[in-house]
Amino acid sequence: MIIESLLDTDLYKFTMQQCVLHQFPGAEVEYRFKCRTPGVDLRPFLDEIREEIRHLTTLTFTEGELDYLRGLRFIKNDYVEFLSLFHLKEKYVEVKPSDDYPCGIDIHIAGPWLHTILFEIPVLAIVNEVYFRRMYPDLTEEEGERRLDAKIRMILDEPENAELRISDYGTRRRFSRAWQEKVILRLRDGLGYHFLGTSNVFFAKKHGLLPLGTMAHEYLQACQALGPRLRDSQVFGFEMWAKEYRGDLGIALSDVYGMEPFLKDFDMYFCKLFDGARHDSGDPFVWGERMIEHWTKNKCDPRSKSLIFSDALTIPRVLELWRRFRGRVGLGFGIGTNLMNDRGPTPLNVVIKMVRANGQPVAKISDAPEKGMCEDESYLNYLRQVFGIDR
Template structure:
């Protein structure tokens, strides 16, 4: 088991991690961050899980961006400038930034270091946890043929719906092999409604554009630095300053959608192509979004909502039928593509919990549209809700 390795490329990560890393390097190079594993599903981990995981991440310190990968990024992501790509060429994972411990069947994972360095750990660690867990408990997934035919069936279904879909499943994949298999099916027919994958490594392998928005940590840091009430707005303005509208989808639920829309002023609503829905009732969110755009005199039919919250074909059908002739829906499908293998899926997240600037550590919180998805210390969550009148 000591040769177990699931991360073979530095690009085997979500696209938004690199775009956020670039922005953090440019705007907040001295800020530090702490992240922790949150075991929402109360999963029990097998014996030696932490030790095998440590061996696995130690191997990651050898990964480096290859010349071919750098050329791919230059061509497919022109908004990532040469200074950032030169930085990434020299970047290497430092396993000392990650501490993993196990007591009985519980594991603890903590990441700490400069934010621009530690930002890349979350997604590969989640992918390792998922693959290693299934391997160590001896879980057998359905045969490859079943995964291929199931993915093809979903594609036929999405084609009939006339919706645009992307693959967002790296962090909760059953295995690297399954994600590779699924993307092979998704890309081989060159279907116009498949818009790409959030995984930059697979984007390179299959010659497709990487896709993505931002993570909650981008806005959570802004809340710690500038205040909860204006975090969304300043985070959006900083994103615009870095990317000049090129990466035009913004995340909407770090401090609930109602707070987001208060920050989403006319200038920002015009500049950004659309918003991402990641928690709460999608229909209520669609109605709120349309109302917001109409109030500002903006045609919602020219704007996009990217849906990414635990999507299934049935859910996509339901949402897309409601969006018809109202607003443009895109769907980022994760677990249902990369871990639909006949086994229970895991419910884990790794979230930023503290950030360090102005000589002190500050706790950060996320107040999702759904309470179960909120993260942070209990007393800080109560205080945040009080401050925001939620």
């Protein structure tokens, strides 16, 4: 089976789930799947996807896995005890054919946030692996290895690369679990200290790597329904995160409402409290310059902060960003699809996004309009009005 451990997911799912347990234990949410790649029909693979998800819902955490999580400095014991009783429940996920979606299937996840938050990453990994093993059963690894070796050489050949680090953020869109592991090991052995770690907790544990991650868009989206006032939902999200982690895991996500609302809300208090910010849409060079300027205006030395880039990165783009910003600010690069699904066939651009929380619509209005997802256009227009967003 594709997923054999509940650790086979991104670290930020656990950090967010812990926050949900302590801060929002009663929240109810809905998620929906979307395939952004045109011309893809997933209906022939529906039964296989269902079978894999059914297996996913039988998994529980082993004692060794729980001990590993307990050893992470920011994971609290009561949360680990909760996970010792946890499993994903099949009743919360529905997979069915649908003509309403271009890819031909609908994946809908609904239930308590605490009990549904861990579905997203493994379900996306399942869809990807089922699709690629069925569509390309005879594909060899030769081309993928050639491309990967070329990327490693580009990093090693970059002048003044002593502080350059990249990380794997590719679980959700990987070609396969076996390929992700092979890539991780090749990066570890080929790049040495230039390979910082992986967002995948299973592989971090298995290979003694650094697990990486803080928050995702769904956290700040849910706060639209959980906070006291919609306009203050981003501030509320940051405050509740700080309440949970007391300054740890201090990388703020900047593109749920776009750059302008983020900078308005990310005032001197948050500039000093958080260690950095993560870029996931829009022009990364403009974003980086504006973040440096914003920290400077708010009496923070940018060199003490970090810019984390994670939007559709390739190695050439990483090197461009490195050359622009090195020495001016801390830098991190989380590379997903381009590392974990670059073997020749066009990768799938698939997502699972939160669309409702506590019965009301939630939305993301990023700096890349195609990344937005909302099922209620009137709510989306209202959200734009509240945050003063023209587009």
